[in-house]
Amino acid sequence: MLNKIAFKTLRQKWRDYSILLIGTTITVAIFYMFSNIAMNDTLLKSLSSVTQKTIVIVFMLGQILLGVITFIYLNFANNFLIQLRQKDYGIISMLGATKRQLGSLLMRETLLIGAVASILGIILGMGLTQLSGKYLMQAIDVKITAWSNWSTQGALVTIVFFLVICFLNGLYNRWRLMHLDTLTLLKADQSVKVKPAKPKRQFVLGLLGLIILGLSFAMMPQVTKWQIPGLVVDLILNVIGTYLFVGQTLGLVTNWLSHADFAQKGLRSFLNGQLRFRLDDYKRVLTMISVLFGLALGAISVGQGYYVTLPQQAVQNDSFTLAVENPKADFSGLKDVTYNQELAYTIKNRTVYFDKQQVAQAKVPTLQYDHTKSDVNAKPKRTTLDVNHPDAASDLTMMNMVNYVTKQSFDGPFEPYEAKLVDHLPAGKQKSLKIVKVKNLAENEPALKKIKQAEQAYTGNHEVNLPGAYGTLVMLKGVFGGLEFMSIFLGIAFLVMLASTLMFKTLTSVSADRRRYEILSMIGSTPHKLTMTTFQDTGILFLVPMVIGLADVSFGLQIFKPIMSDPYSGLALGCGLVLGIYGIYYLLTSLIYRHLVLKK
């Protein structure tokens, strides 16, 4: 019987549950995708071991983060569902169901949702993996022909994880339900909370909220000085500030508005009243959503920012673009070549010999780091190698080339050869390195890729990165490409969860709001005006966290200044993506809300 009731309610209340289902399904899909990538043998085998390790760690971290947030999300979502269902539970309980049976009913519903979402999510996740696989391969610059979107291991991990989470949530819900008596359940939708207005207290707290939030913003650029403790303190300040701002400062504003003349026209007083009325109820949700919005946008912006500045970083850390052994290397496809020389060398007794005269003539470019400064972001000085300097042979640029021609990989046993600049090359097999430098690395990437492929075909060396900025770029892409990829999907998952939480919260108030809109219609509002009002009504709820979240990110990106040349470079892209998804959610919520509130 209980199974039947559980199943029937799901069917009847499909609209409410479908939102939970969609949110959970998308999360499952992204979780599965992460699992699949972290456990994808074909992918891992095609990567160098450094990249392999980073990718696995990055995606596992992503999964853990996603798991924690999912747990919180499901908890919130289930909470709203209980609110929606309280009356039903009350009636069932009045008819004689024991608390135990009610709890069991709730548990079955939760598990059913979890099971359906897991299956749908994995199917969606397979599609997502297929599509995103191409994007990931591009981001980390590898090519795999047999990309599989199915991973048994990944699917198992996903299903087990989500069922466990649903089970824990079910336990929590049951525990909550046990503590409510039948009467409270029955009268759930009648209780109207009115807090006695305490203007003085609200004024002080409202001002405090503004100050604390401002303080957390002001602290952000300084946070790196205090390291992790600073970050934690700032995060706590931010959360408290947001909470007070939403609950109290906005309350002050709405109170002030209710006395302002311009806020009385048409349905403005109604909208203002709605907001004032909801703030107390919404302050916790809006706080969480504001903070999550900031985190989602931040994650995407930082990921994007890293990615778009990779060529710049690569160029910063190398004196030339590329050096190759292939004598037939074709540089004709390169644009704006600013340096092009060839160096002869001979390898003998674990030593690589260069012709001193030739090196001097070639004016080999190099970088000079000032080690007296501790600033990691300090740019090295660009100079020409001084062949007469006692350490000239072990110069960074020279050693890069030496390690390359002697196939010294950072992955394997690293036993570098020595380098020597001599007047005459010793007898033995003489080879040469072609060194080239271009003005714009990003622009020349396709041509450089061809040169690299020809070089790999010539040397048979796939393990060691080419010396120069291009090789560095390839390596950086391997490491940060995965991070960029993950940041986007993690950001999307955050966003989906926070937006559906908000959607839930908005829709829980439908029954109460319906009556308000009916009254408005009876006392003479046009249908058009009512429609506009529903959009504004939900709009305010979506706007508040968005504005706070945007402010969070605008200041918060300062934290990344010491480790990124320009933390704001990814903001535009991030904003586009985040606001796009958020906008879709807002539209969807408004449309459903309007439909439910205004339907005849």
Place this chain on the structure above:
Amino acid sequence: MNQPILQAEHIQMTYQKGSDMSQAVLKDLSLTVAPGEFLTIMGPSGSGKSTLLNILSTLMKPTAGDVTINGRDILNMNDKDMANFRNHDMGFIFQNYNLIESLSVAENIGLPLNLQKVPTKLTRERVQKVSALLNIQDLLKKYPAQLSGGQQQRVGAARALVHEPALIFGDEPTGALDSQNAREMMQYLMQINQEKLISILMVTHDAFSASFASRILFLTDGEISGELIRGAKSREAFYQEILQALGNFDE
């Protein structure tokens, strides 16, 4: 005689029940409300009085018939005109008060004027005036949930009155009130009717509330089955007359 404030002619309302079954709730019903009249429609539950009120107050469209209020055909109006009409010419008082609980008392009362885009200053003055009339001037800053039922209904009456409509509709306005509060409420309604000369059309099943009206129509099975006119009688005498009439119906 003056042009009636409300004129309903040959109203029929039929609900479809399945494909070939239909139930007539109102059968060819006609009535008029004269300017300044306080008309009450009485009838047991299921007699069709709520349906009639919904039709007369533009909330529902009849299967057939015509309704004219203040000289305007309300059944052939577009949504915008209809909203405008409700907003200017009509007021509603409901059994369950129907106040918006997210708004303060003053905001609730002022809402019809806000919708008309009346200047804020004027709105405040009129809210003050009407709340003085209904003796709720001390409650203006409170919220509906903080008020008693009787107080809430007075706020509802104030909201129906604030824009000085031609006609106020009452749907069992005393239905949720105890006898003391019901008496007060009806006295206020009578006062509004006599002092402001606003016509009132009310449905109720309660003989006591009905006795405050100037005329009563009895509704049975979708048809008007009787009429009582108060004339110069005292309220108490009228009340006895109503009880007697109801007794006759029961037999």
